[in-house]
Each structure stands twice: as structure tokens, then as C-alpha cells.
Amino acid sequence: MRCSYYDAAACRSCSELPTPYGVQLAAKEAACREVLGEHARHPGLTWLPAVASAEQGFRNKAKMVVTGPVDAPALGILDPGGSGTDLRWCPLYSAAMHELLGVLAGFVTRAGLMPYDVKSRRGELKHLLVTESPDGEFLVRWVLRSSEAVPRIRKHLDALLAAEPRIAVVSVNLQPEHKAVLEGPDETPLSERETLPMRVNDVTLHLRPRSFFQTNTDVAAALYRQAARWADRVAPSSVLDLYCGVGGFALHLAASGRAVAGVEVSDEAVASARLSAQEAGLDAQFRCGDAAESALEADLVVVNPPRRGIGVDLAARLEGSDARHLVYSSCNAASLARDLTAMPSWRPVEGRLLDMFAHTTHYEVALLLERV
Structure with a gap:
């Protein structure tokens, strides 16, 4: 991608722009695995091919x-x-x-x-x-x-x-x-x-002005599809989506015979998630609350925390929970590595890097984990 702003040194937000995109993507995969350290090298872990971004026109x-x-x-x-x-x-x-x-x-x-x-x-x-x-x-x-x-x-x-x-x-x-x-x-x-409908895969998510949504719609759609494939693979009877936002993960994981619930601190986001579920006719319940203090009563737990990660308290509670599978989506491999170290009974089974932020050093990484 050529950018006149970068060429004129007027904006350098896309710090990796001079690097060919394929090289960027490979470097992100290498950097992610280096930061995750021993967790990325677990003998039972399979890395899926990285999800590439469009090189331009992708920011929503x-x-x-x-x-x-x-x-x-x-x-x-x-x-x-x-x-x-x-x-x-x-x-x-x-x-x-x-x-x-x-x-x-x-x-x-x-x-x-x-x-x-x-x-x-x-x-x-x-x-x-x-x-x-x-x-x-x-x-x-x-x-x-x-x-x-x-x-x-x-x-x-x-x-x-x-x-x-x-x-x-x-x-x-x-x-x-x-x-x-x-x-x-x-x-x-x-x-x-008051809401902007965001059609993602087969789900329409309603965004209110203060709602958070991933900046790259196509890569977000790939992330939700991956989580849905993992959920279908482990076939949980119940799913708990922590830090659920407007319900992206929860609504993609909703299925017949599967109880799905989402927890989010923003009441505006919860209202959006409820509206999306109602319009789609999906059986998913959402409530406003602190993810770190929620009861962890589900077969599969999904976490998509901010950059700081889930922290020691929630990691300890997940370690002591009865959940059998965990999907962890992270925009910060360093905090992900810390959280995984605090949960030794969870084994990574499959991982995937998703390039949500092309031409930068940032990325999303998602892991499916199961009990040892």
C-alpha cells in the first residue's frame, strides 16, 4: 500500500508500512510466539494459519x-x-x-x-x-x-x-x-x-455511540467464526462470554440446546446485545456486571479482555472453576502469557493469530484451551 501521508512524513501511525505485507504477517506470528514463550511451544498446541487483513480500506x-x-x-x-x-x-x-x-x-x-x-x-x-x-x-x-x-x-x-x-x-x-x-x-x-446495525457473518450487532467494536470488521468476522468452530467442536451445553461487549462472541456461539450468557460492565453495550439477540431470535442472556466477579458456571468460558488481560483474580477463579474449555481472545500477548502462567491446569489446544491492525506491530491472538 502506498500512502502519501507516510511518504511525506506527515503520519507514521502505520509504522510497518515499508515492509511487504506478507513479511509483516510472518513477523507478527514470530513475535507472538516469542512473547508467549513456553505456552506457544506446548506439544499439544496446533497453530492455524494466520488470518490476513486487507491492506487498505479496512478500518471501520x-x-x-x-x-x-x-x-x-x-x-x-x-x-x-x-x-x-x-x-x-x-x-x-x-x-x-x-x-x-x-x-x-x-x-x-x-x-x-x-x-x-x-x-x-x-x-x-x-x-x-x-x-x-x-x-x-x-x-x-x-x-x-x-x-x-x-x-x-x-x-x-x-x-x-x-x-x-x-x-x-x-x-x-x-x-x-x-x-x-x-x-x-x-x-x-x-x-x-440510536443504534448502528453492524452485519457480521449471519449476525447483526447493534452499536450505540459509546459501544466498543473491533476496528477491522472482516477480521472480527473471522475471529467470531473461529470461536464458533471451536464451540461446535467441544459441544458445550452452556457458554459464558465475559467482557462480552455488544455480544459478538455470545451471539455467534448461540445454538439450539446451548445456554449462552454474556457479562459486560457497560449497560449501553448490554442493551445493544439484548436488542441484537431479540431481533435474531437467539437464546442468549446478557447482564451488566464485572467479569472478574461473575459466577463461572459454564462448560465453555470465553474471555476477550482489554489489553491488561484478565488479571490474577479472575485467572485464579478460572483455575478453580468447573469449566472444561476456555476461548481466550487477546490483543496483548504479554498479558495473555501472564494469565496463562497463572492457570497451569489449562492446556492450549489450538491457536490463531488474526491481523486486526495491518501495517502496525499489533495483532489479535485467540486460543482454545482445555483442562489438563
Whole structure:
């Protein structure tokens, strides 16, 4: 993939871009196994072929810092000096995303949304967060310093939605603090629709503005398919999906005669998962709670924790549980290795690297484990 931003040294987020993609993928596999150490070399472990990403156009979410004057805003990143670099044409995004970002930049001007200036601490619009669904619909979030600009967004919103029917969901997020935080705790919906349907394999997941979803839809779909194959292989009568988010794993593992439950700390994500299950007619129950404190009453447990991993407490509880199989999906092999060391009675059976983040050193790795 060629990138004019990288060539001009304007953005180096894709640190591995000069490396041929096949070499990148092989290096990630080698790095993952090195970090996992003895766990990756277990004699009973089979590594499946890595799942490759598309080399461009794969990112479903644009997280844009908004800078510059209101009549010519830049949507992109901050350079080390605090000035903005416009990345609207980043090749990681689809052509439809490129087009919509241009429309939204024009909206900034029409609505008089003054971009926030980090140096002077003046202005209102901090970030623009846009998510694209596989069906070409968009969720748009305006991250503001205060509610001062909300009436202007409302005033011009009908015209925007009429001109761009692809925009399904719009909200405002308030982030009043002067620090490097993407969003704040307060979210106000501005559109009639409040969820963006994300069609993944045969399941439609509903995303609300603050919902987490993997940044690479195609690779996420491959991850869920792999987990479903593992579940069919071990044939559990019950499944518990911890850190379930909007229900991606749980809804893919739901099947006749199989009790499926998901636990997630975000009530917004739980509401989304329940809606998706209801629409699909799937027998899956979701509740809001702390994954580390949940009762581990299931044949198969699925964990997809944040980068810090599941931690010593949940690892100890899994070690002492009656579960027979575990699917662990991780975006950080180092924390995965620590957690596996804390669970010596679990043996890795099959593993797979999934390249969720092409042109970087980051990746997802999934393991199927069983009791020794």
C-alpha cells in the first residue's frame, strides 16, 4: 500500500508500512510466539494459519482530531507541536468514508463549530468519531468541550441528514477537560435512530455511540467464526462470554440446546446485545456486571479482555472453576502469557493469530484451551 501521508512524513501511525505485507504477517506470528514463550511451544498446541487483513480500506472507524480555522478545518491527528495534520484521505478508510469526512468538514463550517485549539485552550469541537457499517451506513459523534455548540448542530442537522441518508446515528459527547482523552462520560443522541446495525457473518450487532467494536470488521468476522468452530467442536451445553461487549462472541456461539450468557460492565453495550439477540431470535442472556466477579458456571468460558488481560483474580477463579474449555481472545500477548502462567491446569489446544491492525506491530491472538 502506498500512502502519501507516510511518504511525506506527515503520519507514521502505520509504522510497518515499508515492509511487504506478507513479511509483516510472518513477523507478527514470530513475535507472538516469542512473547508467549513456553505456552506457544506446548506439544499439544496446533497453530492455524494466520488470518490476513486487507491492506487498505479496512478500518471501520475514524477517530479524528479537529483543528484549524472554522472555515477550513483539518480532520486528522496532532503533530508533536500541537498543530493538526489532515488525514481525510488516509488509505486505511473506504472511499465512502473519505467522501463523508469531506461532507462533515463542510458541516463544521456551516454550523460554526470552532475547532478546539490545544495551545490556547479555546474552541469547542475536539474530535469527530465516525463508524462505518458493512452496509454503508454511518454513526457520527461530535466530541465538544461544552454544550454551547449543540444548538447549532441541531439547527443544521436536518439538512445534513437529508443530504446524507447514509448517516444513521448522530450524537454529541461532552469532554470538558483539557487532557488527551478521546471522549467524556456524557452522551446526547441527536438522531431518531440510536443504534448502528453492524452485519457480521449471519449476525447483526447493534452499536450505540459509546459501544466498543473491533476496528477491522472482516477480521472480527473471522475471529467470531473461529470461536464458533471451536464451540461446535467441544459441544458445550452452556457458554459464558465475559467482557462480552455488544455480544459478538455470545451471539455467534448461540445454538439450539446451548445456554449462552454474556457479562459486560457497560449497560449501553448490554442493551445493544439484548436488542441484537431479540431481533435474531437467539437464546442468549446478557447482564451488566464485572467479569472478574461473575459466577463461572459454564462448560465453555470465553474471555476477550482489554489489553491488561484478565488479571490474577479472575485467572485464579478460572483455575478453580468447573469449566472444561476456555476461548481466550487477546490483543496483548504479554498479558495473555501472564494469565496463562497463572492457570497451569489449562492446556492450549489450538491457536490463531488474526491481523486486526495491518501495517502496525499489533495483532489479535485467540486460543482454545482445555483442562489438563
